[in-house]
Amino acid sequence: MPAAHPPSPADSPLDAERAHLASSRAALRAMRAEAEALDISDVTANWVNAEVLRSEIELRVKALADLAGTPLFFGRLDLEAPEDGKAEDGEREDDGRRFYIGRRHVHDAAGDPMVIDWRAPVSQPFYRASRQDPQGVELRRRFGYEGGELTAYEDERLSGPGSEEDGEGTGEAAGALLRREIERPRVGPMRDIVATIQPEQDEIVRAALGGTVCVQGAPGTGKTAVGLHRVAYLLYAHRERLARGGTLVIGPNRSFLRYIEQVLPALGELAVRQTTVDELVAEGLEIRGEDSPAAALVKGDARMAEVLRRAVRAGVRVPGEDPGAAAEGVTVVRGSRRWRVPVHELGEIVRELLGRGLRYGSAREALPQRIAHAVLVRMEAAGEAPDDRTQNAVARTPAVKAAVKEIWPPVDPARLVLRLLSDAEFLAACAEGVLTPQEQAAILLERPPRGVKAARWSPADAVLIDEARDLVERTGSLGHVVLDEAQDLSPMQYRAVGRRCSTGSATVLGDIAQGTTPWATADWATALGHLGKPEAEVAELTRGFRVPGEVIAYASRLLPAIAPGLAPATSVRASAGALRVRAVEPEEREAAVVAACREALAGEGSVGLIAAGDRVPALAAALDAAGLGHLSPGEETSGAARLTLVPAALAKGLEYDHVILDEPTAVVAAEPDERTGLRRLYVTLTRAVSGLTVVHAERLPLALTGR
Ligand SMILES: Nc1ncnc2c1ncn2[C@@H]1O[C@H](COP(=O)(O)OP(=O)(O)OP(=O)(O)O)[C@@H](O)[C@H]1O
Incomplete structure (x- = not known):
């Protein structure tokens, strides 16, 4: 076992550590005072900039708070001395080789680090180094606190003299401090685990931003903790990129979110949105309904995406094929001349747009310009010299607008879904060869409401509307999404989350054994396909921190x-x-x-x-x-x-x-x-x-x- 050191008498190493704690605290206070005293009157040209800056400073001041009961640092790394590194006269021997690891960076008046942020690359060996792979670390020290007081430390010598006999140094042993940390009685919200992140967890926390990571983990293996620490890590390592894209944590329900909501602020990250899938897709829609299990199963099935695609596409009326769509062609009057785009040419324009796989809304926006272009071609053929302004003017003429309305009418996603769920004929047309008649019957409303407002939308309906919305207009992508308890999502819900990180990445956390919805995930490969991240790596966590051995063995009898x-x-x-x-x-x-x-x-x-x-x-x-x-x-x-x-x-x-x-x-x-x-x-x-x-x-x- 690593050596544990109880409180010791005066001028013990513990006193030296306490002194470092006291001076780090003083330095943090000074950093905060400096931030509070910042005078921005000279640097901001207008009040909008001043407001932005002021709120950023406020956030920084908040983040610099020295929270009572939250240790400023929890670890220390002493790196091996460089081969030829003899200390110069007057230079401390440990200069540049000793780092205190904490929740945030603290520096002294000269700008020298007193505490290093746990997320900095220098801190990584604190979590990963082992006797087999010391990563340049001679000594790793972990500190124990009681009520904000530094009361103990635990050393592991990973290399150099004494490393053979002192401690197991595997980096995996559940040391006394880890056990004490887990068993510290819980009241209040979930705590961070920054002092005791384990090597297998750290690999996930620090995985690169570019790729999506999926974690299958038994109960209490730290999935939620890992996901939250990963967000904090990514915000540190890629702050600007993620500030632009945004990050999001998705949890199963509000009470769960209330339980975890303090973890990121405790890690200094105050601006991460935390939500449920239901809230994410509702976008102002009131959810008052509930589905039968049979209906929910069909509505959550990925095949509904194809049904919706056809339903949205059904809005387009191709001239020459569908009755009532600009049947006479389009005639634009400019001065004394009339220009006509015939039906067959309109049909070609529409077919070409349909073939390009654009969003319904983008194609609808492009259509007036395409028709106007056809008019311009005619003008040029007749010897006129129209320019871009003429094309824009033609695109805005009542004749073109009226044609667009007939050919490519606006789609209201909620109204479209309501029509699918209440109009048996329309549903049958859109679901042909995709849903069986029984499945169609399962989702048809017995008593359709009068309109969108009167509808009692269920959570699964909101996901359908979200899918339809995305078919009309592309959903914006965030930089990173953490999806917790992912095993309970339906394929359609995975799609909804996936389009919110289509150009970003995700951390998917779950446990197949805890899936309790009718559509619960059976295997991660399929789920990741629905999410749009089939290339994601799947990692497994099996070392449980929460549940005592006897209890987990009892529960595991259910696994077969x-x-x-x-x-x-x-x-x-x-x-x-x-x-x-x-x-x-x-x-x-x-x-x-x-x-x-x-x-x-x-x-x-x-x-x-x-x-x-x-x-x-x-x-x-x-x-x-x-x-x-x-x-x-x-x-x-x-x-x-x-x-x-x-x-x-x-x-x-x-x-x-x-x-x-x-x-x-x-x-x-x-x-x-x-x-x-x-x-x-x-x-x-x-x-x-x-x-x-x-x-x-x-x-x-x-x-x-x-x-
Ligand atoms: N490295 C660690 N150090 C200290 N405590 C830890 C560590 N890893 C996990 N824990 C603690 O174990 C408990 C379980 O963690 P968490 O809730 O993240 O697990 P989970 O895998 O999400 O569980 P579940 O599947 O039941 O939701 C928490 O109290 C967490 O703080």
Whole structure:
């Protein structure tokens, strides 16, 4: 094991480290004071620039805050001395060889670094170096803090004298500080892991911006943490490029986003948008409806993209082929002369535009100019000398505008989707050979609403509208998108996310064993194809940080039934006694749950009571009757309110120090099929950091007991 050093007496190395901490803090204060005192009156020509600059300075001042309880640095690297590097007179021997690694860069008055940002290239060996590959590091020191006080450190000698006997130095050992960090009781939102990012995680965090990375990871292997740290890293390494393109974090629901929302600000990144797929595509649309599972399945299927493409395309009326489209051709009057573009030529123009695969809207914008060009050709043939201005004027004449309206009418994406879902004939025409009659029937509305405003749109409808919108006008691409709990997205949702990073890249995080939607991802290659990133690399994380060994082994019994191809996760913490399974009589069940909650609350940290949705009201009543206050997911836990009652459907991505799981069989039964039910159970069994208590009156599912 790496050597751990407890607090020591005066003028110990710990004191020297504390002194460095104190002077780094003072330097940070000075940096902040300098930013606050910046006078911009001389450098800005107008008030708009002044406002922009002022808000940037405000952000910088905020980012320079020395947060109480957040250690300014958490590690130190001593690099090997260069071969011929004898220290000059008066020069400290460690000059240029010792780096303190922290959340942000801090420099002294002379501009020399006192703390190096964890994202800087110099910091990388802190996460990756090992005895086998020391990367120039002689000593790696990790610091332990208690309430903002530096109280301990842990050394690993990776090369040079003493490296043989001191510590394992593999860079993989779950040192005491890592264990302590994981087991530090949780209240409040998710924390960053910047001090203890592991080598396999760091590889993902620092992967190049250009490529999309997909991470398959068992519960608690740090996917969410890795995704968030990756955003922070990319913003550091490619700040300007990403400031232009933008970054986005997508999570499964609002309560999850509230749980993770503090991580990036704690890493100094205050401006990253975090949203759900539903919110991303809604764009002002009110979502009030819900689909039957059968309808949702069809609406989420990638084949709907082809149906929509045909539906949008059906708006175009080709002159000469479709009745009513500029049947007389177009006649433009200029002064005393009339110029006519005949139907067959209009038809050619339209067919050519259709063949070019442009967005519907772009082609519609190009059409008036094409017709005007045909008029110009005639003018030239008649000896006139028209110029660009004439062409523009012709394109704007009422005759051309009227023709465009008939040939290429504007498409309203929501109205188009409503028509598809309410007009059986139109749907049949667009879905021919793509959807079966049964599938068409599944998505047709029984009672179509009067209009777009009256429609009760479902989340899947909003995705269809988003696809239609993109067929009309290209969706803008962001620089980078992190997609968490990706296994639950439908192919159509992947497409919606994919077009938001079509010229950028993505980090896709998920676990096939935790897929609980009807369309859940069966394999990453297919999902990445829908995302438009088939070339993405898939990495696997199996080393679990959250869940104690005994608990993950129990939950992993479900794997053969829910995701046979996946390797079970290991745990970095054995913690015997972390799992308790209590069989009780039905009439004692609520009392047993309340008792388990009380026991858990007697310890430190957060407590989650997870139960099937329809068991929640009875359990809430039992907790109330027992005088145990409780929160809902998304409400922030605090020292005074540590118990959250979590419907199983919202447990994904969350974690609690202690979990009480009520009636596993009810959790399974609440889902439409057994595999989804067992997957939901797997999610709920893997939320605990320190202990899991299962309380049941019914028989446990066979897949869990094996008998
Ligand atoms: N390197 C690490 N150091 C300290 N804690 C870590 C590390 N990696 C992960 N953790 C902790 O383990 C817990 C699980 O991490 P996270 O939620 O990111 O996992 P996940 O793979 O997204 O899990 P799930 O699949 O259940 O959503 C978190 O509390 C996280 O802070």
